[in-house]
Amino acid sequence: MAAETDMVFRFVNPTDEMRTFRVYQVIGTAAHEELELYRFSHSMTGSSGGTTTYQRKNMNSLIFETAGQISWSSNTNPSVVYFGLEDVSVRDLRKVKNATSQSRRFKSGVGAGYKWKVSDNRTDLYCIDSQDKYIASWSNYEKILRVTPRASAMLDRLVVTCFLNVWFKRLGRW
Numbered sequence: 785m786a787a788e789t790d791m792v793f794r795f796v797n798p799t800d801e802m803r804t805f806r807v808y809q810v811i812g813t814a815a816h817e818e819l820e821l822y823r824f825s826h827s828m829t830g831s832s833g834g835t836t837t838y839q840r841k842n843m844n845s846l847i848f849e850t851a852g853q854i855s856w857s858s859n860t861n862p863s864v865v866y867f868g869l870e871d872v873s874v875r876d877l878r879k880v881k882n883a884t885s886q887s888r889r890f891k892s893g894v895g896a897g898y899k900w901k902v903s904d905n906r907t908d909l910y911c912i913d914s915q916d917k918y919i920a921s922w923s924n925y926e927k928i929l930r931v932t933p934r935a936s937a938m939l940d941r942l943v944v945t946c947f948l949n950v951w952f953k954r955l956g957r958w
Contacts (some may be wrong), residue, residue: 793807793821804824807824808820835854865944
């Protein structure tokens with residue numbers, strides 16, 4: 785499914801807190817050819833479940849800027865994601881079509897439909913558009929997200945929904 789032209793992003797968890805992590809774009813084949821692109825930081829202040837703030841590197845100024853946040857209603861349940869000024873319920877980012885569905889549907893900021901599905905190996909995920917065309921894939925073993933270049937405009941949404949789906953899958957709540 786993944787193509788050689790895909791953008792490759794490596795997730796790194798420096799702590800035991802799974803909601804605090806970094807995302808690096810792999811630029812070349814050498815170990816040091818990576819660019820830190822996202823920073824996710826979880827804080828327990830303000831609510832019972834805390835808030836995860838995510839920052840994206842501004843490629844013009846090379847400064848990290850807040851791109852959004854995830855509000856948690858409890859320590860294990862995210863409730864709302866803020867993509868800039870747009871707030872979206874986590875339920876709307878993980879919609880289930882029916883009780884036996886193995887996909888989780890979401891919409892882009894412009895309303896196009898996408899879905900994350902569990903791969904045949906039952907540990908990885910992949911994302912397709914409404915025409916069943918590949919958009920992204922997640923390797924659980926490598927902690928790598930691959931994204932097709934045509935989906936670069938919705939990278940924030942793919943990174944966040946990937947994280948949320950991995951979170952729920954680890955909790956056994958796919």
